[in-house]
Amino acid sequence: DARVTQTPRDKVTEMGQEVTMRCQPILGHNTVFWYRQTMKQGLELLAYFRNRAPLDDSGMPKDRFSAEMPDATLATLKIQPSEPRDSAVYFCASAPSGGQGVSYEQYFGPGTRLTVT
Amino acid sequence: TQLLEQSPQFLSIQEGENLTVYCNSSSVFSSLQWYRQEPGEGPVLLVTVVTGGEVKKLKRLTFQFGDARKDSSLHITAAQPGDTGLYLCAGVQGGKLIFGQGTELSVKP
Numbered sequence: 001d002a003r004v005t006q007t008p009r010d011k012v013t014e015m016g017q018e019v020t021m022r023c024q025p026i027l028g029h030n031t032v033f034w035y036r037q038t039m040k041q042g043l044e045l046l047a048y049f050r051n052r053a054p055l056d057d058s059g060m061p062k063d064r065f066s067a068e069m070p071d072a073t074l075a076t077l078k079i080q081p082s083e084p085r086d087s088a089v090y091f092c093a094s095a096p097s098g099g100q101g102v103s104y105e106q107y108f109g110p111g112t113r114l115t116v117t
Numbered sequence: 118t119q120l121l122e123q124s125p126q127f128l129s130i131q132e133g134e135n136l137t138v139y140c141n142s143s144s145v146f147s148s149l150q151w152y153r154q155e156p157g158e159g160p161v162l163l164v165t166v167v168t169g170g171e172v173k174k175l176k177r178l179t180f181q182f183g184d185a186r187k188d189s190s191l192h193i194t195a196a197q198p199g200d201t202g203l204y205l206c207a208g209v210q211g212g213k214l215i216f217g218q219g220t221e222l223s224v225k226p
Binding site: 004033042044045056105106107110111 | 157158159160161162165205207212213214215216217218219
């Protein structure tokens, strides 16, 4: 049963600290997305990659957030320095190639619940 | 302002009742998806509708895409407690998946 995995599942940190979230996409999926979910804003796309290359990161605050795919089995989202307003659930999703832009089928991981105090 | 407006935001019903959730926009989408999310988990894709006027059925769930491809509805027949969750619609536009705020459904036994 292929699944997207995310670590850690929960993270509590103090303001100013660096936070790194990791995602292992489903094997064979070449598109990886990072989303953030809050009660106020709902589910927002932060960035996405295709074949490890960043295609769109317009939803991501550039000054403190960075997303990378060191290899096909690992995607990372880093926040440095973290702020209380970054508290949210961060989801990674992967998709098989679906032509241009977004594939029709995205498979979400269980999320990382981040709390910044 | 949300590109995709879902209504109602919250819905609490008794087991066995029918319900309809709506997803509306002033924009046209090339396709629209419905997801269900349970607490502590990520959204799970239920269906994708692509053609205006398209109707898809998934057991007790019926999904419809509006003729103009600007809106969609999800109808659940004889709701069960297992249907409880957050239902999200998402539209593909400009190469991105745009999500609605969701409808929180609670089905009481």
